[in-house]
Amino acid sequence: MNKISILFVVLLVIGAFGVFIIDSTQKEPFEKVQPCDLIDIISQTNKYVTTDELARKMMSDDPTIMLIDLRTKTEFEKYSLSGAINIPLENLADKQYKEVLDQDVRTIILYSNSSDLAVKAWMLTSRLTYKNIYILKGGLNRWVETILKPKEPKETALRTEFEMYSFRKAASYYFGGGSTVGETVIKKKTSLPIKRKKKSAAGGGCD
Template sequence: MNTRIKISVLLVGVGILLAFLPYNASHSFQLKPAGLLDKASSDDMYFSVDQVARFVNNEDSTVQLIDVRNEEEYKVCNIPGSINIPFDDLLNPDWEGYLNQPEVKKIFYGNGDQTANAAWTIVAGLGYENNFVMQGGLNEWYKTVMLSHFSGEKITPRENVLFENRFKARKTFTQINSLPDSLKSQFLTARRLKEIQLDGGCE
């Protein structure tokens, strides 16, 4: 993402933050815009969808995916393991427990980059640590993970690993999102147990 777009997103995020602050006096904006821009201009704030797919496949407990779309969009489909913190509700004190975990990588995503970048700007500005954005959002997830296919006669070992990672994440995404909400957590528990048994371990 070029610097001009990052500056625009930063300014929009700061503006939105300032509009919210009167309703939540317990938070104060800690980073100056220059400090935010410094962080935002680094590619280190992004994870690719392939990296996120790996986190999902490994059920990485050091990562928390945060879907910043509205509740209705989240219910239609979401990345397994994510929680829904709608952007409009980001400063609600109820989310403090999720946002204030400096040891956990919090990865924000929306449909594209804009809302997730604005959410990142707000939480980073408030002093929360270890925040990231899934680059491209669900639009990129669908393009890269859900529509991934192999064509040709040969595949390199690297391409094979990448394809298998995407295929496994796609399968989990499809299975989870086809279930009623009440069964999603039960499915994850059952899948975890099955994988442990396949590996020859025990619970």
């Protein structure tokens, strides 16, 4: 009797190991984020940055932000936000970009033409448990609509909307789209690009 029970226990242990082995033959056995967790992560974390927030940060020369352009190389070369790094979505999981993305010092902001690619990229990075990653809500299309070509609010609009508008106007001028009709009298609060002071050339000889 005793022998039999020992045998059973041994069998059980072997069985348990067997299950464990089957388990670990999966493609990524030690993947930290399981499907169930991923849904929770997505629905619980704050993952968006609005175009206004980004504009504010860029205008104050915030050194902690890092922009990542997920579009193709050709699109990136045509136009990109200043300082952005191009990582096409297909190459996001490549090893060469791991160091760029896997860090917790800077705030990474993902963008594409809208938020579509950024949403997918965000999902992949959260599967890889990368931190500090945000999506530019609305992407470049909204960047144009709100920052480069802001619409003037109606006269009946709230004061906050006007304040928002005047900020956007200033931003639009800063980022170079500031031609939209009727120059309004908005004082720019933000720092203008610093003009290099030309030092007067050292007077060479005797004049």
